[in-house]
Each structure stands twice: as structure tokens, then as C-alpha cells.
Amino acid sequence: MPDTNKHWMVSFDTDRIKDYVFATNSLKEIRGASAILLEIEEQRPAKLENSNKIYGAGGGGAYFAEDQESAEALTRRIENEFREKTETGSITAVWVEGTKTGDHNWYKALKSAAVRQMQKKKSSKAELAHLPLEPYMRPCASCGQLPAEKRFNEDRSGDLLCLACYKKREKGSEERYEGYLRKFKNHIGPSHAWYNARLPKDLNELGKVDGSGYVGFIKIDGNRMGMLFDEIDSPEQDKDYSKELKTTIEKLIYDALLQHGKIYQDVLPFEIVLIGGDDLMLFTTAKMAMPVTIEILRRFEEASPKILEGTGMQSQKLTMCAGVVLCHSNFPIPALADIGEDLLKNAKKKASPLYDCGVIDYQVVTGSMIDLESARAAVPYHRPYTHLQMSTLLQYARDFKKENMPASQLQMVYEACMSNSTVEGTMAALHMVGRLRNLRQQQLLKEFFTDKDLVEFKDKEANVWPWSRPAEKQANGQGEKLFSAFVDLLDLYRFVEKGA
Numbered sequence: 001m002p003d004t005n006k007h008w009m010v011s012f013d014t015d016r017i018k019d020y021v022f023a024t025n026s027l028k029e030i031r032g033a034s035a036i037l038l039e040i041e042e043q044r045p046a047k048l049e050n051s052n053k054i055y056g057a058g059g060g061g062a063y064f065a066e067d068q069e070s071a072e073a074l075t076r077r078i079e080n081e082f083r084e085k086t087e088t089g090s091i092t093a094v095w096v097e098g099t100k101t102g103d104h105n106w107y108k109a110l111k112s113a114a115v116r117q118m119q120k121k122k123s124s125k126a127e128l129a130h131l132p133l134e135p136y137m138r139p140c141a142s143c144g145q146l147p148a149e150k151r152f153n154e155d156r157s158g159d160l161l162c163l164a165c166y167k168k169r170e171k172g173s174e175e176r177y178e179g180y181l182r183k184f185k186n187h188i189g190p191s192h193a194w195y196n197a198r199l200p201k202d203l204n205e206l207g208k209v210d211g212s213g214y215v216g217f218i219k220i221d222g223n224r225m226g227m228l229f230d231e232i233d234s235p236e237q238d239k240d241y242s243k244e245l246k247t248t249i250e251k252l253i254y255d256a257l258l259q260h261g262k263i264y265q266d267v268l269p270f271e272i273v274l275i276g277g278d279d280l281m282l283f284t285t286a287k288m289a290m291p292v293t294i295e296i297l298r299r300f301e302e303a304s305p306k307i308l309e310g311t312g313m314q315s316q317k318l319t320m321c322a323g324v325v326l327c328h329s330n331f332p333i334p335a336l337a338d339i340g341e342d343l344l345k346n347a348k349k350k351a352s353p354l355y356d357c358g359v360i361d362y363q364v365v366t367g368s369m370i371d372l373e374s375a376r377a378a379v380p381y382h383r384p385y386t387h388l389q390m391s392t393l394l395q396y397a398r399d400f401k402k403e404n405m406p407a408s409q410l411q412m413v414y415e416a417c418m419s420n421s422t423v424e425g426t427m428a429a430l431h432m433v434g435r436l437r438n439l440r441q442q443q444l445l446k447e448f449f450t451d452k453d454l455v456e457f458k459d460k461e462a463n464v465w466p467w468s469r470p471a472e473k474q475a476n477g478q479g480e481k482l483f484s485a486f487v488d489l490l491d492l493y494r495f496v497e498k499g500a
Contacts, residue, residue, distance in 0.1 A: 005100040007064060008071035010051070011114035012078050012093035014059030015122065020089040021273060021281075022337045024142045027202045028155075029165055030333065032172025033086075034273050037181030039171075040085055047081070048074060054235045055242030058276020059091070062114070064235070071095035087164035088146070092122050104233035111230065140165050180272035186370070187254045194258070197266045206271065206453035207329030209264040211284045212495065214288025217325040219340035220296060222278030222318065223348065223355035230313055240310045242277075248303045250275055253282075256295040257354040260288045281337075286326050286495045289363065290394055293322045296452065319358045320378055321347035322387075327365035339363060342372045343384075350384040358387045364491045380417050380425075380482035382468045392453045396444075397489050397496045403441050413466055414490045420482055422464065422471060429465040429486075454485040 012224040014020075019031045031191040037059060044061075045053050051074055062397070084093040094117040096112035131170040137147040138160055146162035152169055161169065171178060177185075185195055200206040207213045232238050253275060261269040261284070269288060273281040284292055297320050298472035304318040323343025325336055361384035369375045385393060398408070409432045416428030429449065436442040449465040451456070456469035471480040 003320060006067075007098050007100055007106075007110065008066070008068055008095055008136075009054070009062055009098070009110050009114055010065055010071050010074045010078070010093060010095045011062045011089055011111075012060060012075075013118060013122075014082075015090040015092055015125070017059055017276070018337055018341070021075065022144070022334045023088070024168075026169070027144055027200070027271065027283075027334050028172040028334070029142060029168040030172070030273060031179065031199065031271065032168035032170065035171045036086060036167065037089075037274070038179050038183075040082060041177060045419060048077070051237070054118045055238045057246045058274070058279050058315075059240055060277070061242075062111075062238075065095065068095075068097065071097075085167075087162070087167060089164075090125070092118060092125065094118050094121055094280045107234050107235060108230065111300075122150050122390075142169070176224065180275065181268075182252065184254055184257075184272070184374070188250070188258070194263055194268065196237060197263045197268045199271055200267050200398075203283065203329040203331075203333070205267060206283060206285060209267055209269045210262070212286045213284035213329055214326055215329050216286050216292075217327070217336050217340050218282050218284065218289055218293050218322060219337075220278075220280040220293070220320050220322040221344055221348070222300075222320050223351060223358075225278045225318075228313070228316070228318075231313065237311050241307070244307050245277060246275075248307050249278065249280070249300070252296060252299040252303065254281065256292045256299065257284070257288075258267075259295060260291040261285070262288075281340075287497065289324050289326060290360075290390065290492065290495070293324050293360055294387050294391050294394070296320070297322060297360070301358060317356060319351065319355050321351050321358055322360045323347060324360060324362040325365060326362065331365060336365075339365065339372055347384045349411070360382050360387055360390045361385075362492075364495075378418075378420060380420060380484045380487055382483040382485045383488050385488075389453055392451065393485060393489055394492065394496060396448050396451075397492050398498060399444055400448075400489070400493070402498045403438070403444055405441055405445070406436075410437060410490060410493070413486060416484070417466060417484045418489050420479070422467065422480075422482060425466055425482070425484065426464055447491070448486070456483075459483070 021030055041056065044056065048063060054062040054064060063074065065074050072095060075095050079091055082089060094114060095115055096110060096113040098106055100106050140146050140148045140162035141159040142161055142165040146164065148160035148163055149163050150166045152161050154165055154173060181199055188194055203215050207215050232241060253463065255343055257270050263269060264268045269285045271283040281447040300320050301317060305314045307318060308314045308316060321344060323340045325340045325343065327336060343361040343363055346361040351359040363372060413428045413432050417425045433442060436445065450463060454468055455463060457463045466484050466486040467482060468485040469483045471482050474481050
């Protein structure tokens with residue numbers, strides 16, 4: 001007679017999602033990779049018979065199997081099917097065994113064992129070996145890393161592609177109703193004005209939607225979600241939490257895009273790359289990128305009680321951090337994704353250790369910048385900001401435009417700040433205030449320089465315009481590090497609409 005207290009858990013997690021999705025510089029193939037991952041996730045429950053789903057989202061999840069043999073078979077099947085569908089993608093699956101006891105500690109212990117086993121297996125995995133390109137082999141026309149095996153004729157390009165890029169491009173063909181486009185249109189319904197709009201062909205077309213020639217890349221990730229996961233002490237709670245998290249995040253993303261976006265000639269102003277639990281990646285027009293990011297972080301915090309309902313942790317506050325890149329539409333997409341990830345790390349560092357409010361870091365890329373740290377070394381940025389501060393900064397930018405602040409004088413103060421001289425920056429700021437004849441403009445500038453949401457001078461410290469916090473000595477001994485929210489505002493200035 002089988003022991004009904006015995007449980008076999010199969011846990012899995014996708015390896016290096018970013019490397020798979022952003023392997024090429026083609027939006028069509030990135031879209032296809034995204035659709036393939038979503039399809040695998042949606043079809044997995046129906047294919048894994050004789051198993052009981054606990055949770056699943058964003059390339060990861062867990063199932064209960066009937067016995068050890070089923071657990072082993074399930075582990076192999078998850079890994080093999082993922083490899084078969086993606087060609088170059090990889091997923092790590094493990095199984096662990098535990099005994100159900102009278103309290104909930106058995107389930108938490110089972111999850112902890114799965115995490116340890118997962119870490120061990122991932123660390124032992126060698127980098128996926130690809131067939132080396134020999135002189136007689138023709139490289140893939142898209143990724144350039146694998147040998148070309150199949151000609152793609154659906155878009156008349158006739159490109160010779162590796163199997164992975166072929167599958168991505170086939171799935172990402174704009175005529176297809178796949179991936180997050182399907183989910184978004186199911187959300188808005190056929191009566192909505194956006195229902196018949198299409199995705200942009202490439203980032204150049206996306207940059208034309210708002211007329212800026214720039215696009216936004218947004219990368220968002222939840223804070224301390226792993227710690228929260230560890231505290232959930234029953235499979236039923238895990239299942240409810242996972243379902244509510246997924247449903248809530250998808251809805252708030254779609255609603256934020258609808259609220260802040262505008263279509264142009266039936267072209268949608270965004271491209272969703274990934275909604276993986278609390279991990280999000282998407283492209284938008286440059287002008288809507290920051291409002292959408294702020295809206296997502298704000299709404300996610302507001303939804304905390306609903307997401308945590310049933311876990312016994314409704315009093316906790318869920319938060320997210322974000323990295324936002326604003327760049328020319330022809331900037332290399334893989335490099336764009338790397339910068340977004342670095343910005344997200346900066347935001348999380350700012351939010352640590354309390355993580356009581358979502359934080360945003362952003363960068364405007366105007367040239368061939370690849371290294372974020374080097375690009376920022378001599379610039380007096382004050383960012384990252386909490387999403388509340390970011391909302392304040394954005395509103396000032398809108399108000400500056402509404403009041404027609406003189407562009408030449410704004411640029412003069414900006415350039416003085418970039419000189420990294422406290423005196424030059426202050427003289428330029430005072431000069432601008434003195435030259436303004438419009439009282440509303442003068443008042444608005446003074447309000448910005450003294451706004452307590454943006455300025456971090458203590459009560460006994462002089463608030464020296466246009467600096468927003470005291471200078472700090474640099475560790476390398478190369479003078480002082482200055483901070484100015486004015487520089488951050490001017491970087492955003494071209495990407496905002498006039499405020500109300």
C-alpha cells in the first residue's frame with residue numbers, strides 16, 4: 001500500500017532567459033523567442049499528465065508527481081521538450097522527496113531542498129556547447145554564432161538561419177497572432193480602438209510612433225520575492241499566490257500601456273518581451289516609457305493585499321524596482337538589454353535593505369555608449385529615484401514645458417552642472433533665476449530647486465542651487481562627486497509632453 005504522506009516535488013527554472021531572447025538584434029526574432037517561451041509555459045500543464053501543478057510562471061514552476069519514477073520522468077521530459085522547442089534554450093529541472101507531517105514545515109522543507117538541489121545542478125551545468133563554426137560552414141545570418149541550416153523565405157529575405165533563429169523568426173512573423181499580442185487583445189476585447197492595431201515591424205518603426213526617433217526599454221523585477229516564496233507554507237497558498245500574482249501583473253501592465261500610450265497609423269506603441277511572474281521586459285515609445293514604469297510600480301504596491309490574500313502576509317508590502325533605457329531606435333538591442341539590467345541593479349541597491357518603495361534608475365543613450373559606469377563617471381546625476389520621486393521629477397519636466405522655460409537658459413545651467421564645478425553650477429542657476437522675467441517661470445524654477453521630495457540637504461546645510469545633495473569625496477581621490485536633480489530633469493525633458 002503506497003504511503004500517502006510521501007510527496008515528490010519536481011521544480012524547474014529556465015536558464016539564462018535573457019541570453020536566449022536577446023541572442024540577435026532582430027525585433028522579429030526577439031518577439032518569436034518571447035512567443036515560444038510563452039507557448040511552452042501555457043502548454044506545459046496539459047502535457048504533464050499524472051502530475052499536479054503547484055505553481056508556474058515566467059519559465060519556472062513546480063509540480064507534484066505520483067512517485068519517484070514519475071518524478072524522474074517528469075524532470076527529463078521538462079528539460080528535453082524545452083530544448084526541442086527552443087533549440088538553444090535550457091531549463092533546469094530537479095526532483096526532491098519529502099514526507100508530509102502534521103504542520104506546514106514539511107512543505108517549506110521540501111521547497112528548501114528543491115532550491116538547494118536546483119542551485120547545485122545549475123552550478124554544475126557547463127555552458128551549452130554549440131557546434132563550432134568551421135571554415136566550410138556558413139554562419140547564421142542573424143545570430144552569427146551557429147551554422148546556418150535552413151533558408152527563411154516567408155519574409156522574402158531568403159536568409160540562411162540556424163534552427164533556433166529560424167524558429168524564432170517564424171514564430172515572430174508580424175502576421176501571426178501569437179504571444180503577448182494575443183493576451184493583450186484578449187484583455188481589451190474586439191470593441192476597443194486598439195484591437196486591430198499591429199505590432200511595430202522593428203524598433204525604427206516604434207521610434208516613429210511618438211515622432212522622437214527614440215524608444216524605451218523597461219526591465220522590472222520584484223523585490224525580495226524569493227524570501228516571500230520561502231515563507232509560504234502550503235502548496236495551496238503557493239498555487240493561489242502564483243495565480244493572483246500573474247493575473248494582477250498582466251492586468252496592470254496592459255492597463256498602464258493603455259493609459260499612457262497612443263497608437264499611430266494602427267501601430268501599437270509597445271512590444272512586450274516577457275511577463276515572467278514578477279520579472280518584466282518590454283519596449284515602448286520613448287515618451288511613454290517613464291509614465292508606464294511609474295504606473296506599474298505604483299499599482300503593484302497598491303495591489304499587495306490582493307496578491308497576498310490567503311498567504312497570511314497581507315500586511316506586507318510588495319515592491320518592484322526598474323531600469324529604463326531611452327535610446328535611438330537603431331541602438332543594438334543586446335547592448336540595450338545589458339544596460340537595462342545594470343540600471344535595475346542600481347535601483348535595487350538604492351531600495352536595499354528595506355525595499356519599502358519601488359525605485360527607478362534610467363539612462364538616456366545618445367551615442368555609442370556601452371559601459372554604464374564609464375558613461376556616468378563624470379556626470380552629476382542624482383538618480384536612482386523612488387517611483388514617488390520620479391513622478392515628482394516627471395511632473396516638473398511637464399510643467400517646465402507648459403510654462404515654456406527658455407531652452408537656451410536650461411541648457412546653460414545643464415552645461416554648467418556638467419563642468420563638475422559647484423561654483424559654476426550655482427552661478428549659472430542664479431543667473432537663470434535672475435534673467436527670468438516671467439514670474440511663474442521664476443517661481444517654478446525656485447520650487448524645483450527647493451522641493452523636499454528631490455533635495456536631500458539637511459536642515460542645517462545650505463541648499464545650494466542647482467545641487468540636490470551635498471558633494472561627496474570620491475573613493476579614487478579624483479575630487480568630489482556632485483549630485484543634481486536638474487541634470488536628471490533635463491535628460492528627460494525631450495521625452496515628456498506638456499503637463500496639465
